[in-house]
Amino acid sequence: MDHIYVAHSVSENRLEWCGNLQEHYKKTNAILPFIVHVCEGNTKELHEEIESLNRLGALNSNTILVNGVYLEEADIKLISAKKASLVWLPNSNARLYGRQPNIKLISDLGIPVAIGTDSSDTGSTTLHSEFKTALNYSKEYLANKITARTLVEMTTINAAKILGIDKEVGSIASGKVANLIVFEDNQEYDPFDIFLKLKQEDFRMVVHKGKMVFGDSEFRKIPTVDFSQYTEIRLNGKSKLLYGRPLQLIERIRHKLSEDIVFPFFNIESDE
Incomplete structure (x- = not known):
């Protein structure tokens, strides 16, 4: 905004x-x-x-x-x-x-x-x-x-x-910014109930402003994405791709704090 x-x-x-x-x-x-x-x-x-x-x-x-x-x-x-x-x-x-x-x-x-x-x-x-x-x-x-x-x-x-921005975001619709989460469907349950029970590692893909910023490693097959900009990580045991260099960021923070700190909202490790 x-x-x-x-x-x-x-x-x-x-x-x-x-x-x-x-x-x-x-x-x-x-x-x-x-x-x-x-x-x-x-x-x-x-x-x-x-x-x-x-x-x-x-x-x-x-x-x-x-x-x-x-x-x-x-x-x-x-x-x-x-x-x-x-x-x-x-x-x-x-x-x-x-x-x-x-x-x-x-x-x-x-x-x-x-x-x-x-x-x-x-x-x-x-x-x-x-x-x-x-x-x-x-x-x-x-x-x-x-x-x-x-x-x-x-x-x-x-x-x-x-916030007065519903013409741009807030739902998946033609002409709106592509901010969305992809997860595994289950025909036996309501998708909203499924979503609320998801863990971070269950998100198959997160798209922000039309770009995949997080996703399963298998999406490396997508030919139109430059995966040199992504980091391979493990999130609670699952291989994922994360846009940017988050591991270096965590390392810099730990160096500044002189402490091996673990962030509950950012509990990732290298998958290399």
Whole structure:
């Protein structure tokens, strides 16, 4: 995205790295995406954040509210009336607050929802971990209202619409950027259910902007791809091709840290 505006929070305890919230919002012209954290605590001030945003004129259809774990019913109804959207952080909410936003009411009112990971300190390293937490929550509290398909939509077309880029990305369609994942089909199961249960090594191919950036070694047979730009790796015992030189990057990081660090989101080894 070329233009996006961010403010940490509207509360007095907000981080100052994004400056004045109202000034940042004015730059959006009520069109460009405006992202702000809300209701991340159970204090009187934090409970008033939605009303404060509305009073400042910063609660509109381009407003993307992150977290919202302590949103009250009146807040959610105002968000719906203003056509704002929400980013749900299942793992972070569970770890920090032991609860989730009122997803049932949010869903019933048709508020657009995307799903995210939050920071690696409080959230998770993969979206699949968020999917698992969200599905468990849906099963326990929502009578399975949030399905596998719903969660995939939250990370694809919903997210694209919220950011105003759904004409370019968010779904597999003619004229859109080719960002997609290829995996093994099983006619006996719903493909969305299969996708949510995949492990990293189960991804047959990942395509970003029309280029294969990750895939099975067997795709080396594709004649139109310059495989000199790829690295042969092993991911949990499976041979894969990864675009670029990730092993050298890991080695440089380890050298700088003077530590043989292993990244949970990047657990690869050479296949040579």
